[in-house]
Amino acid sequence: KERKAINFDLLTSKTIKSKRIGLSKNDIKDSFLENLFFHIGRVPKGATIMDYYQALAYTVRDRVFKEFVTTVKRISDEDLRVVAYLSAEYLPGPHLANNLLSLGITEQTAAAMAELGIDMEELILQEEEPGLGNGGLGRLASCYLDSMATIGIPSIAYGIRYEFGIFEQHIKNGLQEEYTDKWLQYGNPWEVVRSEIGYNIMFGGSTKHVTDSNGNFTVNWIPDSKLRGTAYDTPILGYKGYGSILRLWRAEAIDTFDFSAYNKGDYYKAVQEKILSENITKVLYPNDEQETGKELRLKQQYFFVSCSLQDLIRLHLLQGRILDTLHEKFAIQLNDTHPAIAVAELMRLLVDDYQIDWDKSWNITQRCFGYTNHTLLPEALEKWSIPLFRRVLPRHLEIIYEINHRFVQELKYQHGCSDEQLSRMALIDHSGEGSIRMAHLATVGSHKVNGVSALHSELLKKHVLYDFAQLWPDKFCNVTNGISPRRFIALSNPLLTGLITETIGSGWLTDLKELSKLENMAEDPTFQNKWMAIKQTNKASLSDHIKLETGISVDPSMMFDVHVKRIHEYKRQHLNVLNILHLYLQIKKGNNKDMIPMAFIFAGKAAPGYFMAKLIIKLITAVGDLINQDTEVNDKLKVIFLPDFSVKKAQHIYPAADLSEQISMAGKEASGTGNMKLSLNGALTIGTLDGANVEMMEEIGMDNFFLFGLNAEEVQHKKQGNYKPGDHYVHNLHLREVMDFLISGALSPENPKLFQPIYEQLLYDDPYMIMADFESYLISRAKVYEEWGNQSNWTKKSIINVARMGKFSSDRSIQDYSSLIWKIDSFQNRP
Ligand code: F58
Secondary structure (H helix, E strand, O other), X not given: OOOOOOOHHHHHOHHHHHHHHOOOXXXXXXXXXXXXXXXXXXXXXXXXXXXXXXXXXXXXXXXXXXXHXXXXXXXXXXXXXXXXXXXXXXXXXXXXXXXXXXXXXXXXXXXXXXXXXXXXXXXXXXXXXXXXXXXXXXXXXXXXXXXXXHHOXXXXXXXXXXXXXXXXXXXXXXXXXXXXXXXXXXXXXXXXXXXXXXXXXXXXXXXXXXXXXXXXXXXXXXXXXXXXXXXXXXXXXXXXXXXXXXXXXXXXXXXOOOHHHHHOOOHHXXXXXXXXXXXXXXXXXXXXXXXXXXXHHHHHHHHHHHHHHHHHHHHHHHOOOOHHHHHHHEEEEEEOOOOOOHHHHHHHXXXXXXXXXXXXXXXXXXXXXXXXXXXXXXXXXXEEEHHHHHHHOHHHHHHHHHHHHHHHHHHHHHOOOOHXXXXXXXXXXXXXXXXXXXXXXXXXXXXEEEEOOHHHHHHHHHOOOHHHHHHOHHHXXXXXXXXXXXXXXXXXXXXXXXXXXXXXXXXXXXXXXXXXXXXXHOOOHHHHHHHHHHHHHHHHHHHHHHHHHHOOOOOXXXXXXXXXXXXXXXHOHHHHHHHHHHHHHHHXXXXXXXXXXXXXXXXXXXXXXXXXXXXXXXXXXXXXXXXXXXXXXXXXXXXXXXXXXXXXXXXXXXXXXXXXXXXXXOOOOOOOOHHHHHHHOOOEEEEOOOOOHHHHXXXXXXXXXXXXXXXXXXXXXXXXXXXXXXXXHHHOHHHHHHHXXXXXXXOOOOOOOOOHHHHHHHHHOOOOOHHHHHHHHHHHXXXXXXXXXXXXXXXXXXXXXXXXXXXXXXXXXXXXXXXXXXXXXXXXXXX
């Protein structure tokens, strides 16, 4: 039956407007009370702080939804091209404060709450953030969503609604312990379940190839299990901008209850299917740079990809279009290879379900997809074993074989590739039991492939995807990562935001290049004083937090040296520790006359199965235990490990940093984004020529950046030569002292051999060239101390750092994606 469309203008009509979307203090107060009484069902007397938080969240969500539906209407009316961002991970951080900022209602909301006797800040603290990612890659996806919505790039982001996100990290006796994350335990007021938007997903079984009486060939996939993916939508609001949506899929059983089994008296079997189905989206795999090849992980990937593509097809057809034009209406971006199975799945949907011929389907597929690579680490490059793949996705294996066959033919007959080249480039690796190279599938199935920093994109073309870059040079491009200035300065550093805005106006929040106007002020003593006072306040606030969390007092006048990110050998937290031990030994020897008091602040999670990373955490805490309690040193040094790093914690730490540690071995960190967040908050960087550090240094200038270490080429060269880390031990007295101290037992009297594995690895193998870079690190650090001695000069450099960070806004990254890859115009550029 034809339904009459509701007049959209009703949405902005007076009654609805004032009741649900008004932005004045009184409207917000009324909505809050309404939500508290009628949505939560509470009277003020019985209401808990959580009830208040939720009532406010619903109040804000209504207003966010208004912007979202307005944007969707425009996309639909103007029939616009849309980005579909596919990512297995997102780390949005808490929504409430960000949405208040985007709506521009922080002040009136605080006032409305104050009139009710409620402290809004306290409500903001109630929010559990969705920890649906491991680190940089997931946070990048969220920064990009923020920017797409801010600039007005029509977008929809797809992912997985993990019931348990990244584990909670507790530190007991200096060791990491993992606890399940319970982000959903009090419900999630930001999401709306769309029970009617769901798709059936099949697994396993076999395929049947049939030719009907007319000679038409079809393939039937006869799965051995099916489940359903249901959409959970979180509206995303750009800064004073447009709406977007984060659509996360949750796995459910199709029939929640097996009545036949129940009737036979087997109650457990009756619910078994439900339990098995729900397992798919139960938990996030907590590995940051290691692929585990687990069946459940493949199922997660396929599950969310298939739901997302089916959803895109539904949306496309809903607009009255035909599938031949799918690539004209959607640009689908693959955030690393985790969603790369999408290439085979789209082919399956087009060829098997919609009977479009192979060549046409392949053309649509290649024109839809773009692939972003985020790593050069061999252990992080995804490969799926063929037997496992066949068991889970038999039809996709056939499709991948077919793609591979055609690709290899093309290489051979059109490009005259040698057998060696063919075997290097094929989608299938025939060694051992055979495996599928997902980066190759993504590369072949996309029209554009990008790295995430200039250096990384070059190395990608030189090494990991060398043959492909030779074959299709135009397919490869670079989009340097960026960060959201809304989240990482406006929200997290309100004092600095206030000073900047009062000095140069507020345009910088949507055009970060405007920060360059601060440069005029870099030497102004009054401005410098204000700048320093803000840093001091932020440091005092972090000190309070550290005291609360760890019991350790840190004097805010110390230099705050910050090293926060996932714990990984290539990120070299242990290089930092070796230097701390060096300082400690110097103090003990009495060489501490002019030593600058320093607080070393670490935070980050280690993958639960990563022995060395966990040992590095233990090392940091052991060094902390030794130093923080020793009255001979603890007025000069403090070492802190802040547990359970998250977006929320990060927002607290970045504004308080004086020095940012970006010391990965050159050639390993694809980009890094923590480097950008710290610099944007006025920290100076000590770093290697790795990832986006290279471009940061170009922008900020050599004089305002502490560079050290081998570059990527030198690392390569040394590796190919006869690198002997032991030589550095022999020739560098300081290094010898700290290495000897490491195994002296002083750090772990109860188990003197505890740190032997680190010691031995550094001395005999040193894959991350810590021994080679130690001396250069110390020399660079000496410059840090010297510069710190002149606070006015340091502050000038801090101001310059911020002023020159314009390039690293995620708005710029999204503009690059839009022009280089997606070919989508923002609302801002449309009439
Ligand atoms: C990170 N990758 C890069 N992967 O390491 C970092 O240099 C870059 O800045 C960032 O991506 C954004 O481009 C990363 O965070 C993961 O966490 C994956 C999670 C799933 C398993 C494989 C690693």
